[in-house]
Amino acid sequence: MLLACCSLHAPKIFANTIFYQPLSQDSLITVPQWNALLDKVYEEGYREIVIQWTQYGPTNFVTKGNFLKEVLTIAENKHFRIWLGLYLPDDYYQIMGNNKPDSREYFQRVLLENSRRVSLLEVLSLINKDNFAGWYLPMELTHEYLTSPLNQGRADLNYALQSFILTIDENIAVSYFLSESTPLKAALFDINQLTSMGFKLWLQRGNGLTKDTIVHQVIAK
Template sequence: MYQPLNRDAELGSYGWQYLFQQVADTDIEFGVVQWVQYGESDFSTPAPWLLDAVTAWQRHMPLWLGMHSEPDYFTEMAKGTAAQAQFFARYLRRMNGPVARWQGWIAQHRAQFLGWYLPLELSDAYFSEPEQRKQLHEFLRKVRRSMGDAPLAISLFMSAQMSPRSFADWVEQLQALDYQVWLQDGAGTQALSASERRAYFDRINCKISFINEAFVQTSTEPFKARAATPEELAATMAQQQPCHQRILFSLRYLPQTAGLLYLTDVTQPAAP
């Protein structure tokens, strides 16, 4: 999974071609663009660099495209049911513009387009109550209807606000809404212990894809992380049944992109 950031515009066309050639030489079979717009930024200035980057990437593997994301998503979800309803209504009003801007690209690269990823990270931290889940599911149905027959995917992370059994049941409810469900494994953030995560992993069905966090968080405020070592990543995957499809988060932490996609904004002075 690639998370577009404005600073990546500096890479240039040759840089993207080289980067994705390196990625293609691994065993990665498909890619995910986390979002095509973040807030007001659609990654088109000073030139449509994200469009160019994604075009270079699709030459090597098929891709999921992420719909737009809102910077206040996590803040609004944490406020509770009423704020969640307002956020969902606003999202539905805004979602069609970014999707429409990519329809021409999709038409040109239909064979390499896997579907749309809805980059709103669900969690039992926000939807632990039945009324909250009911409201969320209605929102997801509206998104599903709006997107026609395009494949859709959604992701979520575990916060231990629901039991492993209840969480697994919820995941199946999301699948029943005609979404592929991707589960963040939590190994990078380490908000839950390895044994706690394993209890959830053991309950979920094999149709769930894992988002394997290829980083280790070193600071919360501000967020900082380092790349996970191959040994750390292998140890995490060993906790999970081999039947699951895997998505690495993110390209920025892979050794193949070192020196190309930076973990920090190198144009800004370091903190004292």
Template sequence: MTGMIYQPQQRDMKLSNAFWPSAFSELRKRGFDTVIIQWTQYGDVFSAGNEKKWLRERLQDAVAADLKLVIGLYADPDSFASLDMPTELLEAYFLKNTEKNIQLARYWKEILPVHSITGWYLPTEIDDRRWRAKSDQRVLAAQVERDVSELKRLTSLPAYITSFFKGHSEVNEYKSMLEQIQQTSGVRLWVQDGVGGQTLLPAETALYLKSLALCNSTPINGLVYEIFRQVGPDSNFKAEPLPPALLSKALAQRAPCGGDTVFFSLRYLINFGH
């Protein structure tokens, strides 16, 4: 897969309908074969009415441009705060998310052409801080496994999830956590390269990525390359596209071990005008 993530936002609804076929056709011309829709419901956003119709039309535009879809499901706007509650209290939270995920997957399976969907994306991102403890990793892995199993009841399509690191776990501990999650759940893991956020020094980032590029022992199925530069704090995220020369260099990257090559995100490749 050579994929581009699109993160739907309400403000995108202000763009003309003609913008989208052009944007997706441009993506196809650049050699991309897949669009990963980061979520198809964000809290209550895109859950009903004109918002849901608008998003459906955008997915149909992508299909019309000969792009495959990996469809993101339910995203909780407060997920990081919610996940900080004691682990033993998380079961009800995860169950609610699973129910929403399955409802969405059923909807898209009925609405879109059967061969246009190549996978499901679980929007919960796995970080290297919250899940450091082995006991917490086992709980998370079991919850991801439930989502994967429920989705498998609907279709035989794979499920994907992303993870990121910020230096909270030692390199081998981080890799071990990913192995635990992958082996328990069967989910396909993509790891973000962290370059856009610039939290770690390049040499530190390289250590994590090198450990995941050992093809006979990697738990991951691909990398997400960030094609932006963060210019604000995490609490008020703001980013800008890479300059053209750096963008071209970034887009030439390919995941190790024949894995999926994914880029984040469409709005940093194509000018949305906002």
């Protein structure tokens, strides 16, 4: 439910941020349990929480009476800074993983929807301005996604990402997933482009950071 993440900051890496992925079944967690969990997170040294999304597929976690608002209030009271995730359709990984010609247009549509949601979500109605760290774009990126389909259309995807970030006045973060097949030069190229656009970037790896040579090579660069 809660995942630590590494943030790229030259010249060193530090992990003081933790991810929380809201799920419908989390509504069963009680307020005392949330308090105890976030106390433990704070004791472990984390000071920022990324709410991975405020809507996943048809499920909106910030509608009236939803449990996520209570979680945000508890996190604020414990002095966490909060990254508010936006929207991810529930077929995102399936569509992007297929690497078909229509995946590029799909990617652009999802970006446009996220841009629209920034204007719809009222930050001050969810958390206090002082606790707001920025937005998180839930569209986890990979080298394969950025070159789909079939190594064509990268310029279009880069343009879509640049157009998106120009609509955001606040900080905006995104994750980059390093797969086993990602070449080091390709990863460094992607990372350089994303950070030069203005994204705050987090690295993700399925089997953790300590066992993956590519991750350490990326960090060293």
